[in-house]
Amino acid sequence: MTKNHPHSVVHAMGNRHDYLPAAGRDALLPGYDLLTRLLGMRKLHETLVAQAELASGQRVLEIGCGTGNLTVRAKRAQPGAELIGSDPDPLALARAERKANGLSGIRFERGYAQELPYPDQEFDRVLSAMMLHHLSIDIKSAALAEAHRVLRPGASLHIVDVGGPVTADDGLVARLMLHNHHVADNLGDGIPQLLRTAGFDAAVVASQRHRRLGRVTYYRATRPS
Structure with a gap:
């Protein structure tokens, strides 16, 4: 998907992109x-995949997949599921494809979270890890509405991100x-309110202090049947 979205994300750290590159700027991607x-993302991904309760035969989409770590982890956890990682950053997607080399039933495609290139009610699960806090409120709302659109009734969106009940302590x-x-x-x-506005039944699954990220919170959002 090559269509420009000039209001998606502000140009970050000098990049001339309409999206935020996986590392903030292209030169930092390696x-x-x-x-x-170093930030401990592997454990966060493992927890999110466990919460999603993936099953064989499901179609699973990760939005904002970056270099594909969560998508590949989900595929290895449930080999019988079909995994798609979506991201607007072609350089990150190239790295993701190399990680998935040798795995079947997994692919990476270019797309914007706020304008997903998929039909209505196409997926059983949507995953999002550490992506929403990078987006402006209007784009965040649009991305959650798109996740609702592409999920089947009764299916669920699973999120982990910084935020939630953060305190100075x-x-x-x-x-x-x-x-x-x-x-x-x-x-x-904030996130549960946005999820409810998008049409989800939203719940906080867990929230924990994180030594490197301050606080991370996990959410489950179900599209009503």
């Missing part, structure tokens, strides 16, 4: 996976988050 390991990073306008929409009941 260090992206090392950074995610959660540490220095959390205190910085409280004053960061990019994270403001994720704080408190």
